[in-house]
Amino acid sequence: MPYVAVSALSHPGLLRSRNEDSLVIGPWTxxxxxxxxxxxxxxxxxxxxxxxxxxxLGGHPGGEIASSLVVQRLAAVGSDLTGEDAIRDVLDACNREVYEAAGGDDGGELATMGTTVAGVVVRPDSLLVFNVGDSRVLAVDGDGLRQLSVDDSPPLEPGHRTTSIVTQCLGGSPFYRAVQPHVAPVPLTPGDRYLVCTDGVTDPLPPEVIEDVLSRHDDGRAAFELWKAAIEAGGPDNITLAVLRVGDEV
Structure with a gap:
């Protein structure tokens, strides 16, 4: 029987006092x-x-609240995410929910809490890749490492590989702002590997390191080795990742 295997972990890294990342895999968060x-x-x-x-969002209050609201909503409605419009609708609803939880138009101490989101919806014949912000979905196959998500970030300055600035997110503003989620179908090939992760992985690790780890190790070991590499690179941010693979039979 064809199956989906997902190996995941979440860790605050070495410099953050708490973990503001959240993760969802089906009904599990x-x-x-x-x-x-x-x-x-x-x-x-x-x-x-x-x-x-x-x-x-780092530097904003309530980041862990915003991220948990989003993954809990995705866990609750995941079986209904049958198409691109359904994903856009739930991300729009998440954006509104984060804004209202932060106090809405009345503001308050959580007024600018927000979160990025990135992920996939696995279907029998394809993936639906989605994101708002700079968390990423990557794929590794015979052609190497490919980024499937779209970073909501300004152009990089010369000599810089990453930026901490995002041009859109869920919540994150004292006034309501609509979002335009990136959603795209991708053909599903059994045996290909996919990585869903926060920028605590992709900021400290260059693409060639991520590709090497995903190419050389099985699912659980790859997840561990990516975490270890991010920690050895200084662990500057929260580290959350899921390595996903579709197999032909258990």
Whole structure:
């Protein structure tokens, strides 16, 4: 029977006092959690399966609240995410929910809390890749490492590989702002590997390191080695990732 295997972990890194990342795999969520050993879940390939990360905005209050709201909503409605419009609708609803939880037009101490989100919905014949912000979805196959998500970031300055600025997110503003989620179908090929992660992975690690780890290790080991590499690179941010693979039979 075809299946989907997902190995995931979430960790605050070395410099942050708390973990503001959250993770969803089907009905399962991790919110503001510390794990150092990957958790692996296996699902039959069939109905829609949502796998996503949410990264609470650093420097803003309530990042862990915003990210947990988003993954809990995705966990609740994941089986209904059958198409691109359904994903856009739920991300629009998440944006509104984060804004209202922050106090809405009345503001308050959580007025600018916000989060990025990136993930996939696995279907029998394709993936639906989605994101708002700079968390990423990557794929590694015979052609190497490819980025499937679209960064909501300004152009990089010369000599810089990353930026901490995002041009859109869920919430994150004292006034309501609509979002334009990136959603795109991608053909699903059994055996290909996919990485869904926050920028605590992609900021400190160059693409060639990520590709090497995903190419050389099995799912759980790859998740651990990516976390280890990010920690050895200084662990400057929260680290949350999910390595996803579709197989032909268990």
């Amino acid at each position: 991790l919110c503001a959690t510390v794990t150092e050993s990957p958790q692996t879940l296996v699902f039959p390939l069939g109905g829609p399966l949502a796998v996503a990360v949410a990264d609470g």
